[in-house]
Amino acid sequence: MLDTPGKLLDAAERLFATEGFSAVSLRQIIAEAEVNVAAVHYHFGSKLELLDQVIMRKAGPVNKERLELLDRAEADANGNPEVEAILSAFMLPMAQTATDNPLFPKLMGRMQSEGILSDVIERNFQPVITRFLVALRKAVPHLPDNEFRWRIHFMQGAIACAMSSEPHAVSHPVDDGGFRKRIERLIVFLGAGLRTPSAGEKPHKPSGKNK
Amino acid sequence: MLDTPGKLLDAAERLFATEGFSAVSLRQIIAEAEVNVAAVHYHFGSKLELLDQVIMRKAGPVNKERLELLDRAEADANGNPEVEAILSAFMLPMAQTATDNPLFPKLMGRMQSEGILSDVIERNFQPVITRFLVALRKAVPHLPDNEFRWRIHFMQGAIACAMSSEPHAVSHPVDDGGFRKRIERLIVFLGAGLRTPSAGEKPHKPSGKNK
DNA sequence: GTCTATACTGAGATAGAC
DNA sequence: GTCTATCTCAGTATAGAC
Numbered sequence: 017m018l019d020t021p022g023k024l025l026d027a028a029e030r031l032f033a034t035e036g037f038s039a040v041s042l043r044q045i046i047a048e049a050e051v052n053v054a055a056v057h058y059h060f061g062s063k064l065e066l067l068d069q070v071i072m073r074k075a076g077p078v079n080k081e082r083l084e085l086l087d088r089a090e091a092d093a094n095g096n097p098e099v100e101a102i103l104s105a106f107m108l109p110m111a112q113t114a115t116d117n118p119l120f121p122k123l124m125g126r127m128q129s130e131g132i133l134s135d136v137i138e139r140n141f142q143p144v145i146t147r148f149l150v151a152l153r154k155a156v157p158h159l160p161d162n163e164f165r166w167r168i169h170f171m172q173g174a175i176a177c178a179m180s181s182e183p184h185a186v187s188h189p190v191d192d193g194g195f196r197k198r199i200e201r202l203i204v205f206l207g208a209g210l211r212t213p214s215a216g217e218k219p220h221k222p223s224g225k226n227k
Numbered sequence: 228m229l230d231t232p233g234k235l236l237d238a239a240e241r242l243f244a245t246e247g248f249s250a251v252s253l254r255q256i257i258a259e260a261e262v263n264v265a266a267v268h269y270h271f272g273s274k275l276e277l278l279d280q281v282i283m284r285k286a287g288p289v290n291k292e293r294l295e296l297l298d299r300a301e302a303d304a305n306g307n308p309e310v311e312a313i314l315s316a317f318m319l320p321m322a323q324t325a326t327d328n329p330l331f332p333k334l335m336g337r338m339q340s341e342g343i344l345s346d347v348i349e350r351n352f353q354p355v356i357t358r359f360l361v362a363l364r365k366a367v368p369h370l371p372d373n374e375f376r377w378r379i380h381f382m383q384g385a386i387a388c389a390m391s392s393e394p395h396a397v398s399h400p401v402d403d404g405g406f407r408k409r410i411e412r413l414i415v416f417l418g419a420g421l422r423t424p425s426a427g428e429k430p431h432k433p434s435g436k437n438k
Numbered sequence: 439g440t441c442t443a444t445a446c447t448g449a450g451a452t453a454g455a456c
Numbered sequence: 457g458t459c460t461a462t463c464t465c466a467g468t469a470t471a472g473a474c
Binding site: 036038129130145162165166167168173174186190198200201202205206 | 247249337340341342349356360373374375376377378379380381382383384385386387388389397398399400401403409411412413415416417418419420421422423425426
């Protein structure tokens with residue numbers, strides 16, 4: 017059997033991913049892990065730090081592979097990969113993780129939605145995020161800077177929704193091609209949204225029609 | 228001064244929108260509204276039903292106007308409005324509300340993100356949602372049905388993120404042109420994402436290249 | 439019909455015995 | 457390292473004053 021922290025991490029991962037963070041009580045987690053109430057605070061400090069560890073445990077390898085894929089995409093495209101290639105580099109590691117562990121992307125989506133990716137996490141993700149933002153910025157140079165920022169913001173929401181999949185679905189999509197297929201759909205959608213000219217911009221030629 | 232339910236609704240709206248639903252306690256709300264703890268239970272039944280009323284109070288008029296704008300858009304386009312026109316009909320009433328009451332779109336975004344738009348609310352919104360889904364479906368007839376469903380799902384996430392604006396921003400967008408401008412950006416982004424051909428689909432001619 | 443006071447249950451967190 | 461007991465504060469419920 018696993019040790020106490022391991023049992024707690026497993027139980028927490030499962031419950032957080034399926035029920036959400038605030039909906040799950042520490043009592044549920046410790047019951048599932050078959051340990052004592054105080055174990056969480058002894059090993060992790062708080063419910064939120066437990067979540068941190070749950071995420072970190074899986075996020076490290078995913079982020080590492082994201083960067084490697086982005087490196088390769090940039091090498092393949094002489095430093096200027098297409099939007100879709102960049103998005104693929106970001107998403108594919110998630111898809112691969114999802115085949116082993118379908119709970120992890122669900123968890124990430126849920127936590128993003130609940131707005132509780134704590135500071136610790138944000139710091140852990142920041143190198144990856146800024147790296148991808150720079151790459152995306154280069155891929156859509158025609159966009160005004162603030163337009164770009166807003167589109168990234170919109171994209172974030174779409175990604176979170178795509179990951180957690182079913183929570184408050186109004187459209188009831190069906191996962192016919194598996195998680196991988198879902199991500200391909202998302203990339204097509206986001207790629208088109210990101211690369212489209214901003215309002216008032218000429219479709220293909222940036223013919224500086226004043227400001 | 229307002230009556231007790233009115234004071235509670237105002238306080239709850241402000242706090243829910245700025246702090247989130249689960250982050251705000253009933254004690255905070257009743258303190259702000261300067262009423263007794265039991266008032267919430269007496270007038271509304273529970274914290275969740277209080278939220279219901281907070282939303283319903285503002286959502287009714289917004290939804291009504293949404294349907295009117297959609298009717299007009301369909302009339303103007305002989306029954307086949309463009310994607311962007313449909314999205315405008317959905318979003319503009321929010322933008323107008325936002326000028327009087329910036330808290331309401333923020334609240335809607337937050338609640339959507341937290342996944343606690345309760346069943347009562349969902350039932351209240353459903354007529355509007357299905358009406359818009361039908362219109363959008365007609366505007367992108369080239370998409371396979373499941374592709375369409377997924378894109379709506381992605382769109383939902385982007386809208387929620389756009390509404391609540393700043394919570395967990397990694398891109399730090401600036402609201403230069405006001406809420407109205409933000410919505411215009413969103414429509415351009417979503418319009419491009421929705422209308423783009425699905426993977427394996429020919430750009431402009433649906434030349435049935437096998438299944 | 440309304441509001442106040444107060445009690446109940448269950449949450450997260452902590453101190454200290456073992 | 458682990459467990460018991462306990463603290464504080466959340467949402468909820470009820471009894472009874474006005």
